Amino acid sequence: MLNPDSVGSTFAGTESIAVSQSEIDAFCAVVGESDTAIAPPTFTIRITLSQFEEILTRPNIGLDWSRLVHGDQKFEIFSPVKAGDQFTCSATIESYRVAAGNEIVTVRSDLHKGSELAVSAWSTLVVRA
Amino acid sequence: MIEVGTVLEERVFYLDRALLKQYADASGDQNPIHQNEEFAISVGLPNVIAHGMLTMALVGKYVSDFAGGSARVLEYSARFIKPVIVPAGEKVDVTVSATIAEIDGDKVSITLSATSAGVKVLGMAKAVVRI
Numbered sequence: 001m002l003n004p005d006s007v008g009s010t011f012a013g014t015e016s017i018a019v020s021q022s023e024i025d026a027f028c029a030v031v032g033e034s035d036t037a038i039a040p041p042t043f044t045i046r047i048t049l050s051q052f053e054e055i056l057t058r059p060n061i062g063l064d065w066s067r068l069v070h071g072d073q074k075f076e077i078f079s080p081v082k083a084g085d086q087f088t089c090s091a092t093i094e095s096y097r098v099a100a101g102n103e104i105v106t107v108r109s110d111l112h113k114g115s116e117l118a119v120s121a122w123s124t125l126v127v128r129a
Numbered sequence: 130m131i132e133v134g135t136v137l138e139e140r141v142f143y144l145d146r147a148l149l150k151q152y153a154d155a156s157g158d159q160n161p162i163h164q165n166e167e168f169a170i171s172v173g174l175p176n177v178i179a180h181g182m183l184t185m186a187l188v189g190k191y192v193s194d195f196a197g198g199s200a201r202v203l204e205y206s207a208r209f210i211k212p213v214i215v216p217a218g219e220k221v222d223v224t225v226s227a228t229i230a231e232i233d234g235d236k237v238s239i240t241l242s243a244t245s246a247g248v249k250v251l252g253m254a255k256a257v258v259r260i
Contacts, residue, residue: 026155030148030183031190033199041189041202041256045182046156070181072253074206080199122206 002105002127006061007096013051013089013109021083039081045073047089048109048121055091056107056125063105064127071104071124079118087111087118094122101129131229131237137195139226142187144179144215152183166217176216181209184223184250188243191225195239196258203236207254213245221245227256235259 019039027043028036056063088111095106104126111119149163158180161168169177185207193199215221224244231238241254 023155026151027186030152030155031186032142033190033193035198038199040186040199041193041205042182042186049182050157070209072206072208073182073185074204076204077202 001062001064002056002093002096002103003060003062004096007093010090010092011055011058011061013055013091015088017047017051017087017089019047019081019083019085019087024081024083037082041075041077042073043081044075044109044111044119044121047087047111048091048123051089051109052091052107052123052125056093056105061093063103063125067128069126069128071126072122073124074122076120077118078120079113079116081118085113085118087113103127131232133229133232135229137227137229137239139224140191142190142223142225143220144183144187144213144223145220146177146215146217149177149179149183149215152180152186156180156182156186158182174212176214178212179215179221181212184209184213184243184245187223188225188241188251188254191227192239192241192256192258195227196256196260201259202256203259204255204257206256207241207243208252209250210252211245211248211250213250223250230255 024039057065092108106124109121227239227241230240238257243251
């Protein structure tokens with residue numbers, strides 16, 4: 001179970017995450033995007049989901065990642081993502097509830113490029129009973 | 130010329146097991162429910178299912194193309210309401226269309242529809258782009 005004291009808190013992720021052209025190319029290839037200068041709009045899930053896993057499964061937070069399904073997803077993109085970008089990533093646990101034994105947690109990730117907020121991404125994650 | 134209520138042209142994307150593997154590598158999501166049929170069935174799924182985020186990525190391509198490039202996509206959201214089931218050796222469809230919901234200066238909001246085998250797979254899907 002998620003530690004209820006963590007709701008409303010923001011947790012820092014890995015110090016700095018670099019985006020490479022080969023990562024963008026691989027993502028573009030899946031969707032058939034020929035313009036690889038800008039990352040596709042959902043590209044940053046590659047960063048945020050692994051950061052969420054690292055942060056939310058820490059012993060003091062305690063989410064069970066093995067029973068997780070993805071409920072919904074939202075991106076707000078303030079600055080297009082390109083190769084060479086360096087991000088810091090935080091995770092804020094915005095809401096948490098238990099319904100029929102399922103844990104439903106909404107986490108926001110803010111990707112900063114230096115001091116500039118580049119992308120905010122919200123994931124609602126459901127831990128099945 | 131677009132106006133509120135305009136329905137955008139439908140487009141069909143196709144998924145197969147190879148694309149699921151390719152997306153797993155591109156996204157880093159190696160959950161076996163998207164690759165291993167035996168495992169997927171063991172956890173109560175009908176078969177291997179596509180990553181919800183793969184469906185969202187394909188619909189995202191539709192959004193980028195409408196906008197005139199990924200750099201013009203400002204917001205994009207969706208709810209995963211039904212899995213896209215991908216049996217071995219088959220190509221399954223994700224059929225996408227959209228309607229113009231709002232125009233505010235150079236910002237255009239669209240609501241998106243995505244179905245697979247006739248079943249709605251994304252709910253509340255919408256995007257805001259800069260035209």
